[in-house]
Amino acid sequence: MTRDAATPTVRLKARGQRLWDDLTAEGELPAMERVLIEEACRLVDRLDRIDGILAGRDRAWMTLEIDDLGEVTIVLDKVLSEGRQQQVALKTVFAELRQARAGAPPAKPSGKTTPAPAGPAGGGGGGVVADLTARIAAARSQAAGQ
Numbered sequence: 001m002t003r004d005a006a007t008p009t010v011r012l013k014a015r016g017q018r019l020w021d022d023l024t025a026e027g028e029l030p031a032m033e034r035v036l037i038e039e040a041c042r043l044v045d046r047l048d049r050i051d052g053i054l055a056g057r058d059r060a061w062m063t064l065e066i067d068d069l070g071e072v073t074i075v076l077d078k079v080l081s082e083g084r085q086q087q088v089a090l091k092t093v094f095a096e097l098r099q100a101r102a103g104a105p106p107a108k109p110s111g112k113t114t115p116a117p118a119g120p121a122g123g124g125g126g127g128v129v130a131d132l133t134a135r136i137a138a139a140r141s142q143a144a145g146q
Helices: 014-023 031-055 079-102 127-145
Strands: 062-066 072-076
Touching: 014 031, 031 079, 079 127
Parallel strands: none
Antiparallel strands: 062 072
């Protein structure tokens, strides 16, 4: 089943919307490509936000810690390392999108990725979309635990 390619199901900022428009210019998309493109657009927007923080244009994600002596410590939430992780995620999504558009079988995840959860009993698990969904969930869990 396909959807209208003109409107993503997620809210995008300027650069994410430009990427969406470029990648969906041909019209309707298979569901797997739509998910991959939406994730790529969200990652591009997130990278822009991280870049703004690193460049000082945007407010940083930070906390103030006050110790027993009344000294204040400003703690930045690892924005640079998160930026690097988002760049790797974007590269992976683009590689999977390229494979999906070429009709190639999905690549096996390598490195420290979390394997896709098993599908319904007797089911196959969903291929690239299930794998991507599992990795996104793992990244969110890891970010929440930091």
